[in-house]
Amino acid sequence: MTLAHLLDLARPHRAALLLMVLLGTAETGALLALPALGGRLAGHVLDAAGASPLPAALLLGLALAGAAALRALSAVVSGRTAAAILAGLRTRVHDHLQSLPLAVHQRHAQGDLLALATFEIARLGDFLAVTLVGLPAQLLTALGAVVLMARIDPGLALAVPLAVPVFFLALRVAGRRLRALAQRTQEAEADLVAAAAEDLALLPAIRSFVREDAASARFARRAERVRELEARENDIQATLSPLTGLVAGLGAVALLALSGRGLRAGTTSPAEMVSLFLYAALLTRPVADLALVYGRVQAARGILARLGALLDEAPEPGHDAPLRMARAQGDIAFEDLRFAHPDREEALRGVALSVRAGETLALTGPNGAGKSTMIALLLRFMDPSGGAVRLDGTDIRDIRLADLRRQIGWVPQCPLLLDASVRDNIAFGLEGATDAQVERAARLAQAHDMILSLPQGYATRIGENGVRLSGGQGQRIALARALIADPPVLVLDEATSMFDLDAEAAFVAAAAAALRDRTVILVTHRPAMLALADRIVTLEDGRIVAQRAAA
DSSP states (O other): OOHHHHHHHTGGGHHHHHHHHHHHHHHHHHHHHHHHHHHHHHHHHHOTTSOOSHHHHHHHHHHHHHHHHHHHHHHHHHHHHHHHHHHHHHHHHHHHHHHSOHHHHHHSOHHHHHHIIIIIHHHHHHIIIIIIHHHHHHHHHHHHHHHHHHHHOHHHHHTGGGGHHHHHHHHHHHHHHHHHHHHHHHHHHHHHHHHHHHHHHTHHHHHHTTOHHHHHHHHHHHHHHHHHHHHHHHHHHHHHHHHHHHHHHHHHHHHHHHHHHHHHHTSSOHHHHHHHHHHHHHHHHHHHHHHHHHHHHHHHHHHHHHHHHHHTSOOOTTTTOSBOOSOOOOOEEEEEEEEEOTTSOEEEEEEEEEEOTTOEEEEEOSTTSSHHHHHHHHTTSSOOSEEEEEETTEEGGGBOHHHHHHTEEEEOSSOOOOSSBHHHHHHTTSTTOOHHHHHHHHHHTTOHHHHHTSTTGGGOBOOGGGTTSOHHHHHHHHHHHHHTTOOSEEEEESTTTTOOHHHHHHHHHHHHHHHTTSEEEEEOOOHHHHTTOSEEEEEETTEEEEEEEOO
């Protein structure tokens, strides 16, 4: 990703960015008028017999007020525009992350992606709306100051470009170090966020194994690495701006010393001498600011490289597949199915299995046999290395991805619940669900009575991933979420593994209503759930080793 791409992302805000440029230009005009007005006022003050300095003082005051007002207005507009650009960029990155295949997420630490999607993008929004947009005004101020100095003393103004090579050399030397440091700092910050996210996710395990000190030490090491890199980056930035300002200031001093000859020779008036001094002083600010801009550009390039690598990742395939599907009958076929993760042995080795519409099939076998991999391929979280999965005779790779997934109600072993109310969690399975539909799904999942026993019933907030519920309660809510859309295919992946025996027995006794007229795949080892199956298929080492009708 390049700066040109970043500017393209800002295209929806071009009116606000143009306004910022115009405000900056107007402020530059006001600033460039100040030395001339200051020189005029000085001329009146030094000429005791001249006209009253009051009109010149009023004009200078108005120019100062105008420059201050324009700067304040520009700051307001730039702040609002930066926030708008930042919100748009964050949304784009969030949506792109949502669209990526699960394999991409498995290759990246979650904290790394969180760091990129939050504070690294915040730097880009500020860089674009403040630093980059302010660049034209800074260049115009520097150029205008030189031109207006030339009107007073052309010979002295021509000496200004002599300082440019020194300025450019300082930027080049510092810029090389800044870019490398910025990239390393961003990677260290991502590691820090990853450590924080992992420690929060593993907090129960950390406490149970008494590993708080180890977790603290690991986080402290990463925090210290970030501090060290940020300090080094700041040292260069802190040195670069004063250094370039010093070069500009020494140049201004030299110009003023040389201008004394014109004053003594009578070719330069005292008023022009003051104006020349003020223009030289005005010139130092944009020169020093340009050094900061250069450093920020190097840091932004590092973020753009990381962001570009992420945005270059292709979304999961199938969103624009040619076939639409309203409601499936529910016939499923796994044909010579093969799958292997990169650099690993095959998880599925030529699995061939048909599930009739309306049949309840149980998949059983040891851990790692390939059961969950088959479910992931059915949901098209991944694509097979060989063979095909068919729904009603159609290769699922030809079905629009959203339509495919609407046919399947999936209840994972880990419920994956929202930090929201029970009602919101169940309604998550069907956009626009009514209270009646939520309650019906809860009753089918044998969750209604349990929900009413909660402090606020369906309005009870359950915490992140259902932390305020028992495991069995969370699974029943996940089951209700899967049932609310009335899918023709239902996949229960160890969906009662956290039920107590009484709750599981109650569910099995009432399961006929929930499973009726659906194709159901049960991934389970539990005898009570196996009793629901019409057929039991056993997998081992990625192959089907046994099939039998349920007793």
